[in-house]
Amino acid sequence: MTEEEFDTFYAAAFPRLTGQLYAFTGDHGEAQDVVQEAFVRAWDRRREFLADGAPEAWIRTVAMRLAVSRWRRARRWLELVRRNPPPEHTPGPGPERAVLVGALRELPEAQRMAVVLHHLCDLSVEQVASETGAPVGTVKARLSRGRAALARRLGEADELGEREDDRVR
């Protein structure tokens, strides 16, 4: 991979990956941080990165691991305590999104990762299993628990709206 190829890949994949990582972390700064760090590592370890054959998936894996790792916690901690963190440039989610983000955040990390990989990043259950190093059965359980928890939370939030629908009907 030449420098130009890397730069092109980076420019194309970065936005998409930060969106996915946002769904996983629920935090903009964090999503951006870990994706950026993953790209730095990709260039640093070009051989490993290229050997994998699926560059975007490689980046995503590294970014997700970073997001649950001490690296992220350490870095975040330093940033937060030291100075005001970099400005969050997005207007923030609308009410519906906020509910989803909140519900996702409440999921245990393993469930959240399974849900995001399977439902957002289109990985099969088997792929999620190999990605996360968990048996297929465990992944299935995580997915169904995660989905159930999300449905419950989103259902609660919907109730107000639904009630109005009922009245109309």
Add this chain to the structure above:
Amino acid sequence: MSGEPTPGLPRESSDAGLTAALRELAQEHETPVPVPGAEIRRRAVRRRGRRQLSLAAAGATAAGALALVLAVVLDGGEETGSVPPAASHGVSTPAPTTPAADGPSAVAAVTVDLARRELTFDGRSLPISSGGYKTPTPTGAMTVTAKAESSPLPGGAVGIEGGYDVKGSWVMELRTPDDRSTYLVALTWDEKAPGNYDHTGGVIGLRSGDAMWLYKQLRLGAVVDVVGTAPPEPTGTAGSGEPPTATGSGGADATGP
């Protein structure tokens, strides 16, 4: 036709719905590249030389601190049952995010007035020290999202020059309305600062005894309303001889002739 979703209880429909919702969410939050690819490559190259050193120094202590904080989050989360970590404890609104500063003021049990360097709670008023004008403390209605009796803090962070680490006691993490964080912490290394001058890197510092008391009172999810702006530099106390009048940006550090 067999699996018609019941209104209000999305089951079969939830898979497709979930995927769609997640996609939208992710799409909305796509971020344009903050730095060019060349910069990423440059960092990777620079990294090689410095990697071990910086990670060992900064990572180890801070990671320990965070592991502790997170452990407390988990404990606390179980205690308080279904209270979401970032939501207001005792508030009945279903919204998981804290309402902005114009929200229900009755809920904000704790008020921090940066201008008066004062925290009021439960009829008591405690002196505080904030980030001052250089590294201002964020304001707004915040929620306590984590607590740790003790954890190492990087010194530069909380207002100590030189970069060595200090032990932070009675640390309470606050989440701001715009999803940033700051901390309430005991200023064990500068007990005179609270009420007198603003010395931190943005955290809200309390005297040790006060911090301990507050730590025991506040539960995860408690609302802390931070208002005002720090007063200009005090006359004299700091001893650095800076002009007391509010100087323009950046003019103060070059005390010329």
